[in-house]
Amino acid sequence: MPIDFNQIETPCYVIDEQLLRNNLAIIKKVKEAAGVEILLAFKSFSTWGVFPIFKEYGFGASASSLNEARLAFEELGVKTHIYAPAYQQREMADILRYCSHISCNSLVELQRYREMAQREGISLGLRVNPEFSDTAYDIYNPCKPGSRFGITAEELGDALPAGVEGLHFHTLFEADSFALEQVLAVFMTKFGRFLPRVQWVNMGGGHLMTGKNYNIDHLISLLADFKGRFAVNIILEPGSAFTYQTGYLVATILDIVEHQGIKTAILDVSFTCHMPDCLEMPYKPTIQGAVDEKQGRPTYRMGGICCLAGDYMGNWSFERELHVGDKIIFEDMIHYTTVKTTMFNGVNHPSIGLWNEQSGFKVVKEFTYHDYKNRLS
Numbered sequence: 001m002p003i004d005f006n007q008i009e010t011p012c013y014v015i016d017e018q019l020l021r022n023n024l025a026i027i028k029k030v031k032e033a034a035g036v037e038i039l040l041a042f043k044s045f046s047t048w049g050v051f052p053i054f055k056e057y058g059f060g061a062s063a064s065s066l067n068e069a070r071l072a073f074e075e076l077g078v079k080t081h082i083y084a085p086a087y088q089q090r091e092m093a094d095i096l097r098y099c100s101h102i103s104c105n106s107l108v109e110l111q112r113y114r115e116m117a118q119r120e121g122i123s124l125g126l127r128v129n130p131e132f133s134d135t136a137y138d139i140y141n142p143c144k145p146g147s148r149f150g151i152t153a154e155e156l157g158d159a160l161p162a163g164v165e166g167l168h169f170h171t172l173f174e175a176d177s178f179a180l181e182q183v184l185a186v187f188m189t190k191f192g193r194f195l196p197r198v199q200w201v202n203m204g205g206g207h208l209m210t211g212k213n214y215n216i217d218h219l220i221s222l223l224a225d226f227k228g229r230f231a232v233n234i235i236l237e238p239g240s241a242f243t244y245q246t247g248y249l250v251a252t253i254l255d256i257v258e259h260q261g262i263k264t265a266i267l268d269v270s271f272t273c274h275m276p277d278c279l280e281m282p283y284k285p286t287i288q289g290a291v292d293e294k295q296g297r298p299t300y301r302m303g304g305i306c307c308l309a310g311d312y313m314g315n316w317s318f319e320r321e322l323h324v325g326d327k328i329i330f331e332d333m334i335h336y337t338t339v340k341t342t343m344f345n346g347v348n349h350p351s352i353g354l355w356n357e358q359s360g361f362k363v364v365k366e367f368t369y370h371d372y373k374n375r376l377s
């Protein structure tokens, strides 16, 4: 039974439970077959209303802030692995309460928090920078020269600082296993000398193992080989892979305006507020039933509901003319989208819903004026 988008009050993010479960099953298979630990990176998705589904699959969590660590503890029931470019001294006692592993970004940070972490029995790691990434997008490349992330092999020298039990690197973005293979070759050359002295290696995120042509078997064999060779625990902390292609942002056309020959469908959603990566990265999202601009077909820009002049994207062509009241369904709007929204202009925040074959559509969360008001004072 396909989702009946017409019965959904917009704006609304709709998570398709079966698509989500398909992803979780793939990731669980990798975890078990390779004998590694796989954590959900909370920065990509933290809609805790659906965490009961995640809990069935037994994943841990990785956090990048105290808030994420606390949410993982409270709603997923796990102690997290945390990494942040720097920690706040005043938050450290709480961070240590919610975490099992903490990775520091610099030797200064390591020195600052080593004793405290050791006292609490937290495993200490160091983020290293292999200075290699195959990502084509600068905004997602943590290995650019001068990057603030991690210590390079040259800076680290030959001595692993006291107390360090693990190494953490993150270099990939929506990458395949062959990109990981390249990163591992560089990592082993640059940091291999430390591997006999650590207990774990966190290989960060960017492993899009739920993507269409991802070679899961290759990933499993890479990880299993690495683990066998160095006898370390391997940790992956993908974000996107968990909720990649698992849902939609459903919008309604409120008006259609035409100026200088350009037709714009004005929607009850906003790119800047509700699909910020489209403008930030930037990328053109897929709309169900539409194609890239095609001569001879009804063609429209999609205009956001906020007053930012640049809050629009174009152009899409449709089979027929669009009308006020038509639904526009943006594909793949769950990972990194629901966590990055804003209430700029006070526009309505889309509700969040879950759809499955058995129960149909259920609203998980609705937003009201009070959510808008409570962010401010």
Ligand SMILES: Cc1ncc(COP(=O)(O)O)c(C=O)c1O
Pocket: 041, 043, 044, 083, 170, 172, 173, 174, 204, 205, 206, 207, 237, 238, 239, 240, 241
């Ligand atoms: C340190 C770290 N770990 C994990 C992730 C998750 O990456 P992805 O969602 O691309 O899998 C990120 C993303 O920025 C990250 O910075």
